[in-house]
Amino acid sequence: MSRRDEVLQAALDLLDEVGLDSLTTRRLAERLGVRPGALYRHFDSKRALLDAMVDVVIGGGSEVDDGPPQPTKDTWDEQIRTIATGARAAMLTHRDGARLVVTHLLPGPRAEPGVAQLAWETMLTILRPTGLSEAGAAGVIDTIFAYVNGFTIEEQARDGFPQPAERRALRDQGFAIGLDLILTGVRAKMKSV
């Protein structure tokens, strides 16, 4: 494990302890037993550190190694459900995970060719054989990510970290219900084409 990864791991631990708003470079340095300036040998800026944290959260450490999506016998809606559920679960693994991801994934000069792009294209691949137009499929994917992100930001703001187990179960249910609403809408749209 490189020193850079140790710093990154410490940052994620600190995030879970104090939350995104209290995650400062100075606190992180203190936790590492080091002066604040020393961090800048490993990350160009706090922003770069947060970007690396985002990659860990949404990467989950496996998708990239697994390569492109495996062919399955699952129906398209089961596959979409799996991806959406996995995205929420990934963001829930760290405190303020959704806010971290949504706020730091898109903006900046970073062209963002990463795991997020990969998830997007995976969904497109799943939807392409369904008869939906390219633009129609894009609209569906945007809708699902908007829902996943909005849902998860809200629950993390409300519930704190970690979620109590039975609260989590309740939210899992609520999430599935909303997702099914959307997927039902998609099915209707497919039939009407």
Place this chain on the structure above:
Amino acid sequence: MSRRDEVLQAALDLLDEVGLDSLTTRRLAERLGVRPGALYRHFDSKRALLDAMVDVVIGGGSEVDDGPPQPTKDTWDEQIRTIATGARAAMLTHRDGARLVVTHLLPGPRAEPGVAQLAWETMLTILRPTGLSEAGAAGVIDTIFAYVNGFTIEEQARDGFPQPAERRALRDQGFAIGLDLILTGVRAKMKSV
């Protein structure tokens, strides 16, 4: 216009100019020609100021005066569409409006009996006569707000402020498509009960 309202208005102007991350009490004080400490006569904390800004953004200055929702001949889905579209439009009136609202609306000891609660209950009133159970209706409302918030946070991060007019038109279309997906799902759910 009270001095407090002048400070609040200046804060909203500053937000549009520099964005939420650069909105500092010191910059706001400078813009008002005043020392930073002077702000604390009008707002207990920056948090209190941000809360007041949220109220302006989502209140839009009219809902409360208008009193409870007017009875209309619109169908339930047209009414829901109006509220959801209005919520997005309200957040788009200021730079980072969605992030401001979503991040500062829920947390904290603030019980949050405000315009948000009112919008939620309005939706419940709209959905009650449709035959949906109370829990079912709550699930629908949560889904719609998750979608609206997620969609708007994302577009504001991507597009900047203000959105170019034809970009806005494109996003209006995309928003309507996703919303219709959800509403179609709700219709199907109603039929199956």
Place this chain on the structure above:
DNA sequence: ACCTGAACACCGTTCAAGT
């Protein structure tokens, strides 16, 4: 390669004192 020491330009907030 990694860190220290020390600085720089910032933050939010408090509070006595002025007008």
Place this chain on the structure above:
DNA sequence: ACCTGAACACCGTTCAAGT
């Protein structure tokens, strides 16, 4: 009622210098 002056405990970041 509203603001100043001055302080306090923080921020992110840079950079020569050490080991």
